[in-house]
Amino acid sequence: MTRIDHxxxxxxxxxxxxxxxxxxVAQLLELEDDLELAGEAxxxxxxxxxxxxxxxDMVLLDLNxxxxxxxxxxxxxxxxGYAGRIVMFTVSDHEEDLVAALRSGADGYLLKDMDPDxxxxxxxxxxxxxxxxxxxxTALLAEALRSQRNQPAAxxxxxxxxxxxxxxxxxxxxxxxxxxxxxxxxxxxxxxVHVKHLLKKLNLRSRVEAAVWAVQEGVDK
Numbered sequence: 595m596t597r598i599d600h601x602x603x604x605x606x607x608x609x610x611x612x613x614x615x616x617x618x619v620a621q622l623l624e625l626e627d628d629l630e631l632a633g634e635a636x637x638x639x640x641x642x643x644x645x646x647x648x649x650x651d652m653v654l655l656d657l658n659x660x661x662x663x664x665x666x667x668x669x670x671x672x673x674x675g676y677a678g679r680i681v682m683f684t685v686s687d688h689e690e691d692l693v694a695a696l697r698s699g700a701d702g703y704l705l706k707d708m709d710p711d712x713x714x715x716x717x718x719x720x721x722x723x724x725x726x727x728x729x730x731x732t733a734l735l736a737e738a739l740r741s742q743r744n745q746p747a748a749x750x751x752x753x754x755x756x757x758x759x760x761x762x763x764x765x766x767x768x769x770x771x772x773x774x775x776x777x778x779x780x781x782x783x784x785x786x787v788h789v790k791h792l793l794k795k796l797n798l799r800s801r802v803e804a805a806v807w808a809v810q811e812g813v814d815k
Contacts, residue, residue, distance in 0.1 A: 610656040645674070684703070705728045
């Protein structure tokens, strides 16, 4: 689900086990006209139920919670059919947590110690369908993907068709499949097929890896 109605606020469900943090986020969002806290949950199970009931545009999800952790909650949200944006919100700047979250399908990864104004800016970008990552983590992500990529040959841009290159550039810009489809005037299903093919050709495991590689190689220019 990518937002197309910009006249109404983007609705957010916050799932985090720290009451003080939830209150702080609520107070921050109260100051914004285009972002609205639709609900909050202190435990993953309640968060899953509220996601089904409220169908928010975005879920802001803590990574480290007792019981069901953030990655398991993310997967459970997708399994129950939630199609909105899921952004991890955490204190962890560890490489393995960042990569695990993005490979599990997170649409973003934001650190809790970020500046409030920057957080609001990133949430707005996420509501528009873009991938968001705390700026301090982008270099870490690039290095992590470079070191963890075990493949027989380096990705070769020349193996892609012209359409696949166009889609790769949009992936590098952080666009979702729906936004890419709209921009290129093709169906979302066609975009998904092209993404699958280009990942296979480039020997990459996810759209995030493809996006980071494209930026590194200057393909996004």
